[in-house]
Amino acid sequence: GNSVTQMEGPVTLSEEAFLTINCTYTATGYPSLFWYVQYPGEGLQLLLKATKADDKGSNKGFEATYRKETTSFHLEKGSVQVSDSAVYFCALSDRYSGGGADGLTFGKGTHLIIQP
Amino acid sequence: DTAVSQTPKYLVTQMGNDKSIKCEQNLGHDTMYWYKQDSKKFLKIMFSYNNKELIINETVPNRFSPKSPDKAHLNLHINSLELGDSAVYFCASSQSMLAGGLGLLNEQFFGPGTRLTVL
Numbered sequence: 413g414n415s416v417t418q419m420e421g422p423v424t425l426s427e428e429a430f431l432t433i434n435c436t437y438t439a440t441g442y443p444s445l446f447w448y449v450q451y452p453g454e455g456l457q458l459l460l461k462a463t464k465a466d467d468k469g470s471n472k473g474f475e476a477t478y479r480k481e482t483t484s485f486h487l488e489k490g491s492v493q494v495s496d497s498a499v500y501f502c503a504l505s506d507r508y509s510g511g512g513a514d515g516l517t518f519g520k521g522t523h524l525i526i527q528p
Numbered sequence: 529d530t531a532v533s534q535t536p537k538y539l540v541t542q543m544g545n546d547k548s549i550k551c552e553q554n555l556g557h558d559t560m561y562w563y564k565q566d567s568k569k570f571l572k573i574m575f576s577y578n579n580k581e582l583i584i585n586e587t588v589p590n591r592f593s594p595k596s597p598d599k600a601h602l603n604l605h606i607n608s609l610e611l612g613d614s615a616v617y618f619c620a621s622s623q624s625m626l627a628g629g630l631g632l633l634n635e636q637f638f639g640p641g642t643r644l645t646v647l
Binding site for chain 1: 561563568569570571572573576584586618620635636637638639640641
């Protein structure tokens with residue numbers, strides 16, 4: 413079956429620090445990979461995505477590269493802000509096999525706290 | 529606004545009651561989902577509907593019954609509520625991609641969530 417493993421939180425950083433949140437996956441097919449962000453009291457928003465090996469997703473200063481050889485999709489940002497404080501979820505979707513609409517398989521989420 | 533909307537946002541009820549959560553999307557998507565987020569923030573797929581047909585039904589008690597009257601709506605009815613049903617329930621939608629049989633994006637758009645508290 414599919415699974416996503418991401419680093420446990422909370423992760424606490426100072427403003428302007430470099431951020432890495434690790435994510436590795438196991439999938440039976442050739443998945444698409446996503447990072448979603450959940451701000452306090454809100455729903456999930458797609459942060460970035462990648463659909464094939466070596467693709468780099470980027471948005472709002474965040475980046476993640478689809479690494480098939482290491483089955484990883486680590487999230488990085490060069491300089492974090494207080495407003496980046498949220499829970500970050502790594503997720504995968506297996507390839508559509510002509511019959512179904514795949515639910516996303518999520519990691520357990522990483523709570524990021526940025527201090528001024 | 530184009531979005532996925534859910535009602536109610538908060539739902540507090542007694543054990544044993546029956547309740548429903550409604551979801552609507554106006555994105556023109558053909559697939560809708562229900563997810564459950566527990567107190568530790570873990571998200572798990574419950575159901576998926578594609579063009580009003582049930583596609584995914586994970587190991588969920590049969591007290592939970594999704595209903596899709598049309599492509600834009602997927603409601604969740606819960607019978608005989610239990611304490612363990614307390615959670616945040618998220619609705620989502622996506623447009624299934626059929627590009628040459630390759631499963632591309634399946635980018636899902638989420639509603640704001642419904643926080644269910646069973647007392």
